[in-house]
Amino acid sequence: MQKTQTLRMYKGExxxxxxxxxxxxxxxxxxxxxxxxxxxxxTGEKEDEGVCDIDxxxxxxxxxxxxxxxxxxxxxxxxxxxxxVIRRTIIKVSET
Numbered sequence: 754m755q756k757t758q759t760l761r762m763y764k765g766e767x768x769x770x771x772x773x774x775x776x777x778x779x780x781x782x783x784x785x786x787x788x789x790x791x792x793x794x795x796t797g798e799k800e801d802e803g804v805c806d807i808d809x810x811x812x813x814x815x816x817x818x819x820x821x822x823x824x825x826x827x828x829x830x831x832x833x834x835x836x837x838v839i840r841r842t843i844i845k846v847s848e849t
Contacts, residue, residue: 759843764773767818772829774811782811786832788814790809794843795823805829 760777773836776782783826792798806814819825830837 758841759845762819762844762846763849764819764822764846765849767816768841769814769816772813772842774813774831774838774840781789782833784811784813784833785832787813788830789813790815790824790828790830791819792828793819793821793823793833794826800825815824817844819844823847840849 758797760768767839774784784807787807789801789803789805790799791801793800796839800820801817803815808814814832815827817825817827821848825846827842827844828846829840829842831840
C-alpha cells in the first residue's frame with residue numbers, strides 16, 4: 754500500500770511538485786498519459802486540472818498555487834499500458 758504524501762505551503766505560494774513513478778518488478782514501462790487535478794478538500798471544488806510534464810525517468814511535474822488556506826489534494830491520473838493508476842498528494846495551506 755502506498756503512503757499518501759503531505760506537503761505544507763503558505764497561501765500565495767506557487768510550487769512545482771514532482772512525483773516519480775517506479776516499477777515494483779523493475780520491468781520497463783511507458784506512461785502514455787498523465788493528467789492532474791487540484792481539489793480543495795474543504796469546499797469539494799476542483800480548482801485546477803491539466804496535463805503533467807513527464808521526463809525520461811518517469812517523473813511527473815505539475816505547478817500548483819492554492820488560492821485559499823485549507824486542505825488540498827493533488828490527484829495524478831496515469832495511463833500505463835492498459836492500466837489506470839491514481840496517486841495523490843495532500844497539501845496543507847496556511848496563512849503566512
